[in-house]
Amino acid sequence: MANTSIELEDLPGVGPSTAEKLREAGFLTVESVAxxxxxxxxxxxxxxxxxxxxxxxxxxxxxDIGGFKTGKEVFEQRxxxxxxxxxxxxxxxxLGGGVETQAITELYGEFGSGKSQIVHQLAVNVQLDEDxxxxxxxxxxxxxxxxxxxxxxxxxxxxxxxxxxxxxxxLSNIHVARAxxxxxxxxxxxxxxxxxxxxxxxxxxxxxxxxxxLTGHFRAEYAGRGTLATRQQKLNRHMHDLFKLVDENNxxxxxxxxxxxxxxxxxxxxxxxxxxxxxxxTATFRVYLRKSKGGxxxxxxxxxxxxxxxxxxxxxxxxxxxxx
Numbered sequence: 180m181a182n183t184s185i186e187l188e189d190l191p192g193v194g195p196s197t198a199e200k201l202r203e204a205g206f207l208t209v210e211s212v213a214x215x216x217x218x219x220x221x222x223x224x225x226x227x228x229x230x231x232x233x234x235x236x237x238x239x240x241x242x243d244i245g246g247f248k249t250g251k252e253v254f255e256q257r258x259x260x261x262x263x264x265x266x267x268x269x270x271x272x273x274l275g276g277g278v279e280t281q282a283i284t285e286l287y288g289e290f291g292s293g294k295s296q297i298v299h300q301l302a303v304n305v306q307l308d309e310d311x312x313x314x315x316x317x318x319x320x321x322x323x324x325x326x327x328x329x330x331x332x333x334x335x336x337x338x339x340x341x342x343x344x345x346x347x348x349x350l351s352n353i354h355v356a357r358a359x360x361x362x363x364x365x366x367x368x369x370x371x372x373x374x375x376x377x378x379x380x381x382x383x384x385x386x387x388x389x390x391x392x393l394t395g396h397f398r399a400e401y402a403g404r405g406t407l408a409t410r411q412q413k414l415n416r417h418m419h420d421l422f423k424l425v426d427e428n429n430x431x432x433x434x435x436x437x438x439x440x441x442x443x444x445x446x447x448x449x450x451x452x453x454x455x456x457x458x459x460x461t462a463t464f465r466v467y468l469r470k471s472k473g474g475x476x477x478x479x480x481x482x483x484x485x486x487x488x489x490x491x492x493x494x495x496x497x498x499x500x501x502x503x
Contacts, residue, residue, distance in 0.1 A: 185209050191237050192230060200224045205369040205420075207376065208427065213238035263305055263387065263431050264312030265297065267502050269491040273480050274464070277312065280386070280429050283421060283461065285393070287436035287452040288468030293476040293495050294435040295326045297468075298389045300500045301433060302353050303335045305387045311341070316386025316430070317352040317378060319371045323364055323395045327355050338498025352383050361396040361413060368420050375428050386430045388421065393434040394458070418461040434462070475503055 187198040187209065204223040206212050212220065213235060220231040248256075262277030271277050278284050278301065286294045302320055307313025320327055332353065333346040354374060358364035368388075375385040394414070401410035425432040436452045452458065452465070465482040471492065479490045492503045 185241055187212065189241070190234055192226075192234055197224050197226065205372075207369070207372050209238045210242045210427065211423065213242045214423070259429055261309075261314055261429065263301060263314050265300060265493075265500055266304060266312050267491070267493045267500055269502065270478055270493050270500075271312075273478060273486075273489050273491040274466075275483075275486045278431050278433060279463070280314070280431050281426055282463035283418065283425070283432040283434060284464040284466065285434050285436055285452070285458065285462035286466050286468055287438055289438055289470070292468035292470055293478075293493070293500075294468055295391055296331075296495045297500060298391050298433055298435060299328070299331050300335055301387060301431070302389060303332060303339070303349055303499070305431070306349055306352050306383070307339075307341075314386040314431075315383065317354065317383045318387045318389060319374060319385055320353055320355045320389045320391070321358055321364060321367050321371070322355055323358045323390065323392055325357065326391050334497050335499035338496070338501075354385075358396065361400050361417075364390070364396055365413070365417050365420070368417065368424060372424055372427070375424070375430070379428070385428055388424060388430055388432050390421070390432075390434045393418075393436050394452075395437060398437065414458065415461070418458065422461070 187193055187201055187206070188195065190209065190212065193201070201212065201220075201224055206215065206220075206223065215235060217228045217231040217235060220226070220235060221228045224231070226234075259281070261280045262271075262275070263280070264271050264277040265274075274284075286297060288294055298320070302318040304312060305314050305316050305318050308315050329350055332350055336344050336346040336349045356367050356370070358367055371385075371388060375388075378384050397410050397414055401407070421432050421434075424430070436458065438452050452467075462482070463484065464480065464486075467479045467481050469477050469479070471477045475492050475494060477490055477492050480486060480488055494501045494503050
C-alpha cells in the first residue's frame with residue numbers, strides 16, 4: 180500500500196512551485212513520480228533530465244518500489260486483498276468469494292446483458308459492512324454513456340432487506356462524474372485520485388472505482404485502422420493509471436466493455452470485447468455476460484490469474500441482482 184504520509188515536497192529538489200506543476204500534471208504521490216520516465220517528468224516540471232533522474236531515484240528509495248520481493252513477501256501482501264460480494268452466492272463463488280481489491284475486473288457483453296446492473300449493485304454493496312459482504316466504503320462512478328440512474332440505486336438499497344438502509348445516505352456516498360470524451364475520461368481518473376486521497380482518512384474511504392463503459396469514447400473517437408495504434412496507447416496508459424489508483428487505495432476497479440461481432444467465427448459465440456490485447460492483458464479478471472432463457476443472465480469467467488473458468492446464472496430484478 181502507498182505511504183500516504185510522504186508529500187512531493189519531501190523529495191530533494193522539489194519546492195512548492197515544482198510540486199504544484201507535478202500535481203497539475205497528475206503526479207499526486209511519490210509513487211507516481213517513482214514510476215514516471217525522466218523525459219515525462221522533465222517536460223512536466225520544466226526541469227532538466229538529469230534532475231528528473233535524481234528525483235525519480237529519490238522517489239523510488241522513499242517509496243520502496245522497484246526491487247524484488249520473495250514469494251513469501253508477496254503472499255503476505257496479498258493478505259491485504261479484500262473481496263466485495265455481489266450477494267449472489269453462485270456469482271461470488273465464481274469470482275473466488277467476490278470482486279477483488281487491487282485488481283481490475285472487466286465485465287463485457289451485449290446490450291442488456293446486465294453490465295450496468297452489476298456496477299450499480301456493487302456501488303451499493305461496497306457501502307455495507309464486511310459482515311454483509313461490503314467494504315464499508317464509498318464509490319466513484321465515471322459514467323461515459325449516461326447509464327447511471329439514482330432511481331436504480333434506490334430500488335437496490337430497498338432490495339437489500341436491511342433494516343434502516345436509507346437510499347439517500349447510499350446515494351451521498353456515490354460520487355458520479357460524466358465523461359464526455361476519452362481525454363476527459365482519463366482526466367477524471369486523476370480527479371478520482373485526488374478525491375480518494377481526500378477521503379482516505381474518513382469513515383467511508385473510496386473502495387470501488389467504476390468506469391461504465393471503458394471503451395465507448397475510445398471506440399467512437401478512434402475509428403479506422405489508421406488510428407488504432409494511438410487508441411491502444413491511450414487505452415494502455417488509462418488502464419495502468421487505473422491500476423495505480425486501486426493499488427494506492429486497496430480498492431476494486433470495475434469496468435464495463437462493449438463487444439463486437441467477429442464475422443470470421445462460424446461456430447460458437449461470435450462476440451468479442453473491444454480493446455484488443457491491451458484490455459485483455461491488463462484486466463485481471465474478465466467476465467463475459469450474456470442473456471439466457473427465462474430472463475436469466477449468465478456470467479462466464481473467461482480469464483483469471485488464479486481461478487478456473489466457469490459459469491454462474493443470476494437474475495436482474497427490481498430489487499437488484501439476485502439468485503435464480
